[in-house]
Amino acid sequence: MKNPEIIVTSGKRKTSIARAITKKGNGQVTINGYPVEFHPVELLRNKIREPLLILGDKASEINVDVKVSGGGLTGQADASRTAIAKGIVKLLKDDKVEEMYRQYDRTLLVNDIRRKMPKKPAGSGARAKRQKSYR
Numbered sequence: 001m002k003n004p005e006i007i008v009t010s011g012k013r014k015t016s017i018a019r020a021i022t023k024k025g026n027g028q029v030t031i032n033g034y035p036v037e038f039h040p041v042e043l044l045r046n047k048i049r050e051p052l053l054i055l056g057d058k059a060s061e062i063n064v065d066v067k068v069s070g071g072g073l074t075g076q077a078d079a080s081r082t083a084i085a086k087g088i089v090k091l092l093k094d095d096k097v098e099e100m101y102r103q104y105d106r107t108l109l110v111n112d113i114r115r116k117m118p119k120k121p122a123g124s125g126a127r128a129k130r131q132k133s134y135r
Contacts, residue, residue, distance in 0.1 A: 007090045011082030012111040016071030018079035022087030025063025044077035050084035052103055085109055
């Protein structure tokens with residue numbers, strides 16, 4: 001039987017996929033089993049905590065457990081923050097919170113659909129081409 005207090009959401013960015021389990025609790029946020037405070041990059045740590053900071057005092061009543069895989073550190077951070085924000089909105093069922101997130105940054109609630117362009121011939125990547133030499 002499903003527990004209505006547990007919300008499962010996901011977020012994507014490039015090749016990173018984050019799955020967040022959001023429930024009532026005491027304000028703990030873990031990324032792959034470790035508290036978010038132990039994340040190695042401070043800028044990305046703050047980015048992951050943005051949905052909680054915008055929420056204010058209500059954030060101390062919510063526990064979020066995120067499992068994230070694929071991509072690099074920045075992509076994983078973006079995917080995690082999207083999954084966390086979606087979970088909070090679903091758990092609280094509050095239109096004001098959703099509107100606050102949308103005004104702050106739309107990518108908190110909507111996955112970033114941009115992907116890497118495919119490699120083209122005559123170059124090392126999507127846009128770079130071999131230099132032409134006349135001598």
